Amino acid sequence: MATDLTLHNEQGAGVRAQDLTVRRGNEVLFKALNFELQAGQLVWLRGSNGSGKTSLLRVIAGLSRPDGGQLSWGGQPLAQSEDYKARLVYMGHANALKDDLTALEALHFMTTVHGRSCSAERMEAALRRMGVHHRRKLPVRMLSQGQRRRVALARLALEERPGFWVLDEPFDALDDAGLALVQQLFVENVQRGGTVLFTSHIPVRPDGVALQELRLEGTRK
Numbered sequence: 001m002a003t004d005l006t007l008h009n010e011q012g013a014g015v016r017a018q019d020l021t022v023r024r025g026n027e028v029l030f031k032a033l034n035f036e037l038q039a040g041q042l043v044w045l046r047g048s049n050g051s052g053k054t055s056l057l058r059v060i061a062g063l064s065r066p067d068g069g070q071l072s073w074g075g076q077p078l079a080q081s082e083d084y085k086a087r088l089v090y091m092g093h094a095n096a097l098k099d100d101l102t103a104l105e106a107l108h109f110m111t112t113v114h115g116r117s118c119s120a121e122r123m124e125a126a127l128r129r130m131g132v133h134h135r136r137k138l139p140v141r142m143l144s145q146g147q148r149r150r151v152a153l154a155r156l157a158l159e160e161r162p163g164f165w166v167l168d169e170p171f172d173a174l175d176d177a178g179l180a181l182v183q184q185l186f187v188e189n190v191q192r193g194g195t196v197l198f199t200s201h202i203p204v205r206p207d208g209v210a211l212q213e214l215r216l217e218g219t220r221k
């Protein structure tokens, strides 16, 4: 039997998952999962430890393949959609910052790797917004965990287009002010017509947009 987690929203195209099945080893994490993620949605992917949230995010980001079912964007397979690839911003659980680079260099490296290269002034402004500008010349290895997270998340502060953000535990290691900053970035992306799909074990309550939930609980068969 299919599990329908469709989130209803009428604005524009989005990601559609049909009968999605993912296994890890011998374990079926979820089976025949159906949902849509559309423009203007802020979606909290929830589920207990090991329920398959990271695995689902990786599949949506195109980093691994589902064992069954399809993912599409505007009727086209997700993996073949240039529009989807251009909108996708995926951030995994790890910060993916190079320890020996300074914070500014690490952000520059990250944006270049992801094809989002921009001016030094804009990167400095993003680091300032994330409250780590005063640490921009320090090597990443000398930053605290929360500061590293803020540098990595500065990538989101550089985005100006309506993006499709897929974020695994973005709030990890952040203090209350950091949490508020990142939620504000979510709201801005959603308000310009983007989508944010994220996991978090910390309850969040962004102001100004509706928060929807996609629950993986009970989807195993």
Ligand SMILES: Nc1ncnc2c1ncn2[C@@H]1O[C@H](COP(=O)(O)OP(=O)(O)OP(=O)(O)O)[C@@H](O)[C@H]1O
Pocket (backbone or CB within 6 Å): 024, 025, 029, 047, 048, 049, 050, 051, 052, 053, 054, 055, 056
């Ligand atoms: N490469 C792998 N090989 C085998 N099993 C894996 C692999 N990666 C993940 N798993 C298993 O898949 C299940 C789901 O893992 P996943 O990381 O997707 O869960 P999660 O919901 O993100 O968990 P958490 O809340 O703890 O971060 C776990 O039981 C895990 O052990």
